[in-house]
Amino acid sequence: MVRVGIDENLSHELLKDFPPQVEFVRIPRHSTTEHEIDFWILPFARRDAVNTFSRLHGVKVIQSMMAGVDWILPWLPKDITLCDGRGIHDISTSEWVLSAILSSLKRFPLYRDLQHRCEWGGQAAVKDGFLNETGTNAGQYRILSEDLSGKTVLIVGYGSIGAAIEARLAPFGVDILRIARSARSAPQVFPVSDLHRLLPQADIVVAIVPLTSETTSLFKEEEFKLMKHGALLINAARGPVVDTDALVAALQSHKIRAALDVTDPEPLPQDHPLWSAPNCLITPHIAGSTPEFIHRAFRFGAAQVRRYLAGDPLENVVTEAGY
Numbered sequence: 001m002v003r004v005g006i007d008e009n010l011s012h013e014l015l016k017d018f019p020p021q022v023e024f025v026r027i028p029r030h031s032t033t034e035h036e037i038d039f040w041i042l043p044f045a046r047r048d049a050v051n052t053f054s055r056l057h058g059v060k061v062i063q064s065m066m067a068g069v070d071w072i073l074p075w076l077p078k079d080i081t082l083c084d085g086r087g088i089h090d091i092s093t094s095e096w097v098l099s100a101i102l103s104s105l106k107r108f109p110l111y112r113d114l115q116h117r118c119e120w121g122g123q124a125a126v127k128d129g130f131l132n133e134t135g136t137n138a139g140q141y142r143i144l145s146e147d148l149s150g151k152t153v154l155i156v157g158y159g160s161i162g163a164a165i166e167a168r169l170a171p172f173g174v175d176i177l178r179i180a181r182s183a184r185s186a187p188q189v190f191p192v193s194d195l196h197r198l199l200p201q202a203d204i205v206v207a208i209v210p211l212t213s214e215t216t217s218l219f220k221e222e223e224f225k226l227m228k229h230g231a232l233l234i235n236a237a238r239g240p241v242v243d244t245d246a247l248v249a250a251l252q253s254h255k256i257r258a259a260l261d262v263t264d265p266e267p268l269p270q271d272h273p274l275w276s277a278p279n280c281l282i283t284p285h286i287a288g289s290t291p292e293f294i295h296r297a298f299r300f301g302a303a304q305v306r307r308y309l310a311g312d313p314l315e316n317v318v319t320e321a322g323y
Helices: 049-053 090-105 108-116 160-172 193-202 221-226 244-252 289-310
Strands: 001-009 021-027 039-042 063-064 082-084 152-156 175-180 204-207 231-235 254-259 280-282
Touching: 001 289, 039 289, 063 289, 090 108, 090 160, 090 231, 090 254, 090 280, 090 289, 152 160, 152 193, 160 175, 175 193, 193 221, 221 244, 244 254
Parallel strands: 001 021, 001 039, 039 063, 063 082, 152 175, 152 204, 204 231, 231 254, 254 280
Antiparallel strands: none
16 A cells, blocks of 8 residues: 555545555644555645644655746655656646747737727738838838747757647748757757857747746846847746846847746736836746646656556656756
8 A cells, every 4th residue: 555645635536546545644834733545645835834744744755746846846855755746737837839820920919909998900000119110011011910830949848748839830831949958859949058059049039948047037138139120038947047137138028929828026026117118028937827737737647656566667757967
């Protein structure tokens, strides 16, 4: 038997794939009771996780359902195996990225604002001071949206979610550039040291890296200066991957556009200038939160418990690199 710690409110439906050798221990969120468990399934970035952990004994494995575990590492003892949720978020997060790209290029936030004001803002009626008529467009019509086809997309953090993003972009006829911690081939992936060389080539930059000491403030003033005028930054990673002050400045100067599912700080205070920065779409860290995600998560958790019982290697074991 293996004692598996789960949240006190977890639905029975999510436990149907676990093997019969499991004894579930429901852990109250607000309690001083101590519990003996072997395997702790920690679904989300819970603020009370460290306090809950202090009441658990015998823990050998922690399975997070989040792709990023930067919030766990500071309080986790080195002798406990930590597994992340890599792969669980591929579908939901990659679909959010595609939606954010299309919404930004087609300027849906602008038109939603016009709808709320009951304004028909077509053609020359739209004046937001960002996309101006140039070249052959001059004097003919105002650019009111853009094609995704033909754009160059730079995926920074080419892991399983990055690959899922590429698969969803493929039908749109884009060119893909890939960056990861180290270079590899098939497909070609450039090392992060090539970021400055590749940034000027990209129309769209997708940040999907884990948060580590190396990726904190990966995008700051220098990187924004290297980006094309009007390039679109998508941050579906972690807020601190982007320097917020530098981002606000780049947006306010109309150098770039952004679509953000994460911010720094988070939640974003009501009076923060990022809310009103031009050409910026913000969602409140919801990219991975879909009904289907939770079922994928616990099917994976059940598979991990079966591996643990069989003495097989666990998947997604977090290394000293932090992922």
